[in-house]
Amino acid sequence: xxxxxxxxxxxxxxxxxxxxxxxxxxxxxxxxxxxxxxxxxxxxxxxxxxxxxxxxxxxxxxxxxxxxxxxxxxxxxxxxxxxxxxxxxxxxxxxxxxxxxxxxxxxxxxx
Amino acid sequence: xxxxxxxxxxxxxxxxxxxxxxxxxxxxxxxxxxxxxxxxxxxxxxxxxxxxxxxxxxxxxxxxxxxxxxxxxxxxxxxxxxxxxxxxxxxxxxxxxxxxxxxxxxxxxxxxxxxxxxxxxxxxxxxxxxxxxxxxxxxxxxxxxxxxxxxxxxxxxxxxxxxxxxxxxxxxxxxxxxxxxxxxxxxxxxxxxxxxxxxxxxxxxxxxxxxxxxxxxxxxxxxxxxxxxxxxxxxxxxxxxxxxxxxxxxxxxxxxxxxxxxxxxxxxxxxxxxxxxxxxxxxxxxxxxxxxxxxxxxxxxxxxxxxxxxxxxxxxxxxxxxxxxxxxxxxxxxxxxxxxxxxxxxxxxxxxxxxxxxxxxxxxxxxxxxxxxxxxxxxxxxxxxxxxxxxxxxxxxxxxxxxxxxxxxxxxxxxxxxxxxxxxxxxxxxxxxxxxxxxxxxxxxxxxxxxxxxxxxxxxxxxxxxxxxxxxxxxxxxxxxxxxxxxxxxxxxxxxxxxxxxxxxxxxxxxxxxxxxxxxxxxxxxxxxxxxxxxxxxxxxxxxxxxxxxxxxxxxxxxxxxxxxxxxxxxxxxxxxxxxxxxxxxxxxxxxxxxxxxxxxxxxxxxxxxxxxxxxxxxxxxxxxxxxxxxxxxxxxxxxxxxxxxxxxxxxxxxxxxxxxxxxxxxxxxxxxxxxxxxxxxxxxxxxxxxxxxxxxxxxxxxxxxxxxxxxxxxxxxxxxxxxxxxxxxxxxxxxxxxxxxxxxxxxxxxxxxxxxxxxxxxxxxxxxxxxxxxxxxxxxxxxxxxxxxxxxxxxxxxxxxxxxxxxxxxxxxxxxxxxxxxxxxxxxxxxxxxxxxxxxxxxxxxxxxxxxxxxxxxxxxxxxxxxxxxxxx
Numbered sequence: 001x002x003x004x005x006x007x008x009x010x011x012x013x014x015x016x017x018x019x020x021x022x023x024x025x026x027x028x029x030x031x032x033x034x035x036x037x038x039x040x041x042x043x044x045x046x047x048x049x050x051x052x053x054x055x056x057x058x059x060x061x062x063x064x065x066x067x068x069x070x071x072x073x074x075x076x077x078x079x080x081x082x083x084x085x086x087x088x089x090x091x092x093x094x095x096x097x098x099x100x101x102x103x104x105x106x107x108x109x110x111x
Numbered sequence: 112x113x114x115x116x117x118x119x120x121x122x123x124x125x126x127x128x129x130x131x132x133x134x135x136x137x138x139x140x141x142x143x144x145x146x147x148x149x150x151x152x153x154x155x156x157x158x159x160x161x162x163x164x165x166x167x168x169x170x171x172x173x174x175x176x177x178x179x180x181x182x183x184x185x186x187x188x189x190x191x192x193x194x195x196x197x198x199x200x201x202x203x204x205x206x207x208x209x210x211x212x213x214x215x216x217x218x219x220x221x222x223x224x225x226x227x228x229x230x231x232x233x234x235x236x237x238x239x240x241x242x243x244x245x246x247x248x249x250x251x252x253x254x255x256x257x258x259x260x261x262x263x264x265x266x267x268x269x270x271x272x273x274x275x276x277x278x279x280x281x282x283x284x285x286x287x288x289x290x291x292x293x294x295x296x297x298x299x300x301x302x303x304x305x306x307x308x309x310x311x312x313x314x315x316x317x318x319x320x321x322x323x324x325x326x327x328x329x330x331x332x333x334x335x336x337x338x339x340x341x342x343x344x345x346x347x348x349x350x351x352x353x354x355x356x357x358x359x360x361x362x363x364x365x366x367x368x369x370x371x372x373x374x375x376x377x378x379x380x381x382x383x384x385x386x387x388x389x390x391x392x393x394x395x396x397x398x399x400x401x402x403x404x405x406x407x408x409x410x411x412x413x414x415x416x417x418x419x420x421x422x423x424x425x426x427x428x429x430x431x432x433x434x435x436x437x438x439x440x441x442x443x444x445x446x447x448x449x450x451x452x453x454x455x456x457x458x459x460x461x462x463x464x465x466x467x468x469x470x471x472x473x474x475x476x477x478x479x480x481x482x483x484x485x486x487x488x489x490x491x492x493x494x495x496x497x498x499x500x501x502x503x504x505x506x507x508x509x510x511x512x513x514x515x516x517x518x519x520x521x522x523x524x525x526x527x528x529x530x531x532x533x534x535x536x537x538x539x540x541x542x543x544x545x546x547x548x549x550x551x552x553x554x555x556x557x558x559x560x561x562x563x564x565x566x567x568x569x570x571x572x573x574x575x576x577x578x579x580x581x582x583x584x585x586x587x588x589x590x591x592x593x594x595x596x597x598x599x600x601x602x603x604x605x606x607x608x609x610x611x612x613x614x615x616x617x618x619x620x621x622x623x624x625x626x627x628x629x630x631x632x633x634x635x636x637x638x639x640x641x642x643x644x645x646x647x648x649x650x651x652x653x654x655x656x657x658x659x660x661x662x663x664x665x666x667x668x669x670x671x672x673x674x675x676x677x678x679x680x681x682x683x684x685x686x687x688x689x690x691x692x693x694x695x696x697x698x699x700x701x702x703x704x705x706x707x708x709x710x711x712x713x714x715x716x717x718x719x720x721x722x723x724x725x726x727x728x729x730x731x732x733x734x735x736x737x738x739x740x741x742x743x744x745x746x747x748x749x750x751x752x753x754x755x756x757x758x759x760x761x762x763x764x765x766x767x768x769x770x771x772x773x774x775x776x777x778x779x780x781x782x783x784x785x786x787x788x789x790x791x792x793x794x795x796x797x798x799x800x801x802x803x804x805x806x807x808x809x810x811x812x813x814x815x816x817x818x819x820x821x822x823x824x825x826x827x828x829x830x831x832x833x834x835x836x837x838x839x840x841x842x843x844x845x846x847x848x849x850x851x852x853x854x855x856x857x858x859x860x861x862x863x864x865x866x867x868x869x870x871x872x873x874x875x876x877x878x879x880x881x882x883x884x885x886x887x888x889x890x891x892x893x894x895x896x897x898x899x900x901x902x903x904x905x906x907x908x909x910x911x912x913x914x915x916x917x918x919x920x921x922x923x924x925x926x927x928x929x930x931x932x933x934x935x936x937x938x939x940x941x942x943x944x945x946x947x948x949x950x951x952x953x954x955x956x957x958x959x960x961x962x963x964x965x966x967x968x969x970x971x972x973x974x975x976x977x978x979x980x981x982x983x984x985x
Binding site for chain 1: 143174
């Protein structure tokens with residue numbers, strides 16, 4: 001099996017899939033990502049990441065119904081697999097672990 | 112859906128579908144579409160389309176690309192038998208069309224084959240040297256102060272002397288010198304021989320194997336001689352000649368080696384080599400100039416670099432060497448550089464070049480012509496295949512119903528075209544064999560340049576050419592057939608839009624005819640210009656002047672005897688023949704501080720009357736002094752103009768003194784301007800100098816005789832009395848001028864031949880189209896006839912479209928040809944005839960008439976047919 005560790009952007013995409021619930025398909029994921037991060041998310045990049053996540057079995061996909069807005073083409077919906085959920089939780093734990101060990105962290109002095 | 116909502120470009124979507132994995136394609140297409148509609152709203156339709164296209168291309172990534180399906184791929188191979196069968200059947204069924212296609216392709220490819228063998232010959236030059244990649248020639252740039260620099264293939268002996276110390280990293284070097292010419296005396300026999308001096312490293316640098324003798328020492332000692340096998344046979348009757356002696360003048364040369372004959376494709380060609388030490392002993396010891404840095408005219412230096420060595424440092428060292436040596440020169444600068452061996456036969460133009468050299472431009476031009484011709488034949492194939500698509504459409508429909516993919520149909524038709532092209536290759540090869548001999552006999556220079564022998568590589572190239580031609584010809588019909596919808600064909604074959612592609616077909620016909628007309632007009636106009644050059648008024652008469660090359664004989668006695676022939680009206684001597692492209696220059700001074708190079712010819716007092724030069728003022732040479740005591744000169748008007756002598760008044764210029772090569776000469780006559788060079792150069796200052804005899808010049812005989820051949824025979828008999836060694840070399844002046852423009856005539860012949868082929872192919876194609884159109888319209892014609900249409904009216908109806916196409920072609924081709932000549936070809940020539948309108952148009956008219964004849968013949972045949980016969984079969 002390929003490496004299960006998550007890249008930063010992969011983590012964001014996977015979280016967005018989870019956040020979108022039933023509506024997680026490529027264009028919506030891009031829009032949500034832009035909304036959350038404030039950075040523009042290019043379809044080409046996101047699409048590649050979605051593909052990789054699926055290869056890593058962190059997400060799975062199915063084809064939905066056709067709609068006229070898409071020129072009669074079906075959407076591919078994504079959802080987070082169990083392995084995906086585990087990976088997300090682990091990533092969160094790792095971060096929290098580190099956060100806990102930072103003494104007296106505040107933003108004030110650093111700017 | 113109408114045009115109300117903008118849609119993404121179809122081709123981009125097609126492209127996406129083509130490359131994308133089926134599993135990913137649908138939703139990706141949907142995603143892109145969604146973005147597209149969004150962009151249309153925000154950024155406008157144009158930008159949205161652009162972004163769409165960019166996105167489609169950006170998604171071309173390893174994970175999106177479709178994997179090749181081995182089964183579809185393999186099924187092509189399983190189907191080849193079926194393709195072969197159907198192709199053969201369709202070939203046999205449409206004999207006329209098959210013939211047109213095969214003849215066209217065969218004829219055009221034969222030109223392609225010729226070009227391939229020419230190019231492969233050219234690339235094979237000097238390929239036999241073992242160190243071919245490591246041999247470099249030292250070439251020279253010679254710049255005299257105040258003159259444009261000359262690039263020379265030759266260099267000085269001094270370079271060879273200095274190179275071992277001054278340039279690091281050289282493995283070996285050799286020096287050659289051209290220009291040995293003498294009468295070899297073997298026993299009682301005498302043979303004129305031309306040889307090359309070469310030093311002892313010659314055989315280390317170059318690979319010219321010796322049959323006998325030691326390559327390391329053969330050219331070491333002075334007066335050593337290496338003969339080629341052929342020369343040895345000529346001199347001694349056998350190649351077993353080591354140790355024998357050959358006498359030149361009063362010196363004995365010893366044969367120290369017998370070399371194999373020089374391969375044809377070699378830029379170094381020799382009959383005999385003489386050790387360089389002999390040149391040193393004979394010339395170098397007496398002539399201080401022999402080893403001078405600026406004596407760069409007839410020596411050739413070659414070096415080899417060690418395996419893996421580079422020449423980068425060497426060039427720097429050579430520059431340093433040049434700079435150091437140039438300090439000693441006062442008026443000139445000599446810079447040497449390196450030229451790789453494989454650039455010699457096909458590289459930059461250099462003066463004093465040895466061996467044959469082809470301009471790569473000519474090869475490109477030839478290749479371009481061949482390409483155009485092949486393209487024209489491909490157009491025929493494309494046109495006729497699409498026109499006949501009705502018959503094959505059913506077959507395609509059935510194939511598709513049974514389960515053929517688009518790619519299968521595509522493959523089938525391309526394979527069919529390739530098979531036809533390969534079949535045509537067989538015929539084409541026969542034509543090539545004929546073309547090859549014709550081409551080699553076109554001009555003697557061509558035979559020297561090329562062998563055009565076949566090799567495995569060229570044969571493979573031939574096959575590749577046929578394959579590429581087939582693909583080129585078949586790709587459009589194949590695309591057309593692969594797009595046919597199976598259902599619509601099977602339901603109603605009449606519904607297939609037969610004339611849908613008519614625009615494409617018309618364009619192809621127009622392109623063919625434009626090319627053909629350009630070629631024919633170029634040939635005609637070029638021929639007119641060529642004739643113009645030959646009949647140009649040179650300012651003197653060349654008619655019936657026989658020029659005989661002298662070989663150091665007793666010219667006076669020979670002259671006296673020749674003059675006694677009743678047919679010889681006048682006889683003169685001259686150093687050179689003017690107007691054929693050779694130049695002799697000498698620096699002339701008139702006003703202090705002003706000097707210029709003036710072309711000259713050294714002649715005797717009879718030269719002007721024999722050639723009927725017109726004297727504007729003054730007289731012919733009056734004093735006839737011995738050699739070295741000349742004091743008179745005759746100049747042309749341009750000399751007066753250049754130096755502004757006596758206000759350019761010929762009468763007043765008489766008696767003025769000009770300094771020629773350090774001697775003061777008085778102007779005794781002023782000639783009307785005449786052409787000393789060819790039509791490529793403008794009339795420059797020219798002078799005639801006096802010389803009582805020119806032992807290595809020419810005799811000019813003015814002949815008045817009805818039977819020129821008999822006269823030449825008489826001349827030859829007299830010649831034999833005086834010179835038993837050399838054969839008579841006598842040429843008529845007009846022939847020599849013709850030869851000076853032989854390159855031009857060769858070009859016209861080639862373009863003319865191409866024009867002929869282009870016309871043949873275009874005519875064949877047009878003929879096929881006419882036959883097809885009339886055949887499909889037979890019923891329409893019959894009905895019109897029944898309703899009372901006249902025959903002439905019907906012919907016009909059928910011809911109309913084709914006539915329009917021809918008219919368009921002519922309207923494009925003729926101006927293009929005119930501009931081509933006016934702006935490109937003729938700019939090289941300072942003097943030329945105006946472009947002949949009659950010539951420009953006449954060829955075109957002939958081609959049009961031919962086409963017209965064909966069209967009206969076919970249409971009239973259709974119009975004459977009995978309508979009852981055709982209509983009753985329904």
